[in-house]
Amino acid sequence: SSGINAEYGVVDVIHPGKDNLSKAELKDKLATMYKTPSDVIMPFGFKPDFGGGRSTGFALIYDYVDALQMIEPKYRLQRFLPKKDKPSGRRQRKELKNKKKKEKGKKKAEMGSC
Numbered sequence: 001s002s003g004i005n006a007e008y009g010v011v012d013v014i015h016p017g018k019d020n021l022s023k024a025e026l027k028d029k030l031a032t033m034y035k036t037p038s039d040v041i042m043p044f045g046f047k048p049d050f051g052g053g054r055s056t057g058f059a060l061i062y063d064y065v066d067a068l069q070m071i072e073p074k075y076r077l078q079r080f081l082p083k084k085d086k087p088s089g090r091r092q093r094k095e096l097k098n099k100k101k102k103e104k105g106k107k108k109a110e111m112g113s114c
Contacts, residue, residue: 005067008060011043016053020046023079026059034061040068044076056092 012032015021021029031038046057062068066080069077088096100108 005063006060011057011059013055020048020055030059036061040065042072058093
């Protein structure tokens with residue numbers, strides 16, 4: 001529709017022999033069907049039907065990437081961004097801090113930051 005610069009609808013996917021399809025595969029398939037780049041497609045809410053071989057969900061196909069980033073909720077955008085490295089756990093940071101107390105000079109600097 002012209003109000004949100006996107007097309008949306010229910011998507012039924014038939015995938016016999018496979019447990020489920022990844023969202024990346026869905027994006028690529030929808031991109032070829034609708035002749036758009038895959039980075040403007042946002043699939044979500046897919047649930048497999050009982051018995052397998054078929055899934056149903058929703059997809060939004062935006063006119064351009066800026067509209068997608070402006071309209072889509074942040075949590076849905078995060079799903080398709082590359083994963084960030086998680087910081088080390090609290091216990092690991094504390095152990096490193098205490099190990100550094102026992103070292104001196106260059107060796108202490110080589111241990112890294114906590």
